[in-house]
Amino acid sequence: MRKYATGYGVRVHADDLVTFGETQPILSVLDVAGFEVKNLFLIGRNAHCGQIIVESESRAMNIQAALEPAYKVTVKQRANGDWAADYSRRDPDGSAPNRFITNVVLKDGTVALKDGRVVRREGGGTP
Structure with missing residues (x-):
């Protein structure tokens, strides 16, 4: 995922983890869920939503499984062939408002x- 490591504010961590923006809340959730946090690009738009880019559909689906039901997750393939999992934190009533x-x-x-x-x-x- 180092191919995304360009631009101001992008950080490269161990295990080919690349981050941008507010990432600590979602990293904590993934860690608690037992998801292997490596070889991905995490974009935290704010504390409630963002996008995680990985190289395979199976990893994107694993992200979805790790985050739901606390987050609404939409998996899609990007134009360059990578896979993205868009996430948005759900409210206590289960809704996922636009943040x-x-x-x-x-x-x-x-x-x-x-x-x-x-x-x-x-x-x-x-x-």
Whole structure:
């Protein structure tokens, strides 16, 4: 996974573990679940969600098994052939809300962000 070890903030650890962002919460969960934390790229978007990239589907499925039901995990193949397990921590009621800001309305009623995209003002400017 060292091929992902580029850029500011990316850290390389023992056993070919590459991390970026807030990773301690998910690393602890994987460790407690008995998952072998090596040869993977862990991207922690925040304390609640992120993505783990591995080289095989079976490893991605093992990540899913280790994290569920506490996390909602979606496994998919990336364009380069690697596999990704997107994870999002579930609330106590079992739901997995979106942890990203997707809509922003200013005090004056102007919509600045809708469905995660910047809304352009008339005249081509941005809010």
